[in-house]
Amino acid sequence: MKKTKLSVLFFTMLKIGLFTFGGGYAMLALLENEFIEKKKWIEKDEFLDVAAIAESTPGPIAINAATYVGYKMRGFAGAFISTVAVCIPSVTIIYIISLFFDEFLSLEYVAYAFRGIQVGVIYLILSAGLRIFKGIKKDAFNITIVVTVMSVMILFSLLAIRFSTVFYILICGFAGVMAYLIKSLKERKAGGGE
Numbered sequence: 001m002k003k004t005k006l007s008v009l010f011f012t013m014l015k016i017g018l019f020t021f022g023g024g025y026a027m028l029a030l031l032e033n034e035f036i037e038k039k040k041w042i043e044k045d046e047f048l049d050v051a052a053i054a055e056s057t058p059g060p061i062a063i064n065a066a067t068y069v070g071y072k073m074r075g076f077a078g079a080f081i082s083t084v085a086v087c088i089p090s091v092t093i094i095y096i097i098s099l100f101f102d103e104f105l106s107l108e109y110v111a112y113a114f115r116g117i118q119v120g121v122i123y124l125i126l127s128a129g130l131r132i133f134k135g136i137k138k139d140a141f142n143i144t145i146v147v148t149v150m151s152v153m154i155l156f157s158l159l160a161i162r163f164s165t166v167f168y169i170l171i172c173g174f175a176g177v178m179a180y181l182i183k184s185l186k187e188r189k190a191g192g193g194e
Contacts, residue, residue, distance in 0.1 A: 004041070004073040006081050012039065013066045013085035020062060027062040028128030041069055044135050051132060056169045062086050141179050145172055 012034060020027040028051060035041050035050075042050065054064035063086055070082025097104055104110060136142050149168055156163050 004039075004078070006074060006077060009070055009073060009078050010081050010085045013070070013082045014088060016062060016066065017086040018089040027065075027124075029124050029131065031062065031065050032128070032131060035065075035069055041073060048132060048135050056173065141176075145175060 016027065016030055016034060020030050031051075032047055036044055036047055050065050050068050051061070054061045054068065057064055063083055066082040066086040067079045069078075071079035074081070133146065136146075149172065152163075153168070155161075
């Protein structure tokens with residue numbers, strides 16, 4: 001693999017940090033577009049793994065994904081540069097807003113802008129979810145997990161039951177490990193019986 005310049009990593013991650021509104025899930029579409037389609041730094045399967053790991057480890061998805069990709073491309077220096085670059089826009093914007101927070105929120109056009117951004121964020125999250133769903137292997141286990149999690153999330157939302165996404169991740173991770181262990185056990189029994 002061709003070695004990526006640190007400056008390319010920096011400006012790519014800076015752009016991701018600057019143009020991704022709505023948090024982690026909304027960022028997935030832009031991350032996928034940059035990392036897979038434009039830069040070709042990682043493959044689709046690896047991106048799905050990165051998204052799963054970035055979501056299940058502490059910290060924002062974009063920062064975790066940027067750190068991983070930066071490390072893959074240029075080692076520790078790449079990870080450091082990528083992490084700093086993706087954080088710069090958010091830190092700068094939040095700092096500026098904090099200086100004028102009360103005045104900023106009282107502006108009517110700012111409130112309307114945030115309402116418009118919220119609608120756009122819903123689209124970005126849905127788009128990222130659909131792209132990830134298209135990329136996963138469509139076997140019985142994966143379909144069962146997706147349908148079950150979506151059904152439980154909708155049911156809990158309708159019934160106003162609070163259930164942390166951390167638990168969804170842990171339960172699905174446990175289910176994946178159990179499915180792997182059961183499959184391995186079956187293969188051993190089938191191999192031992194011959």
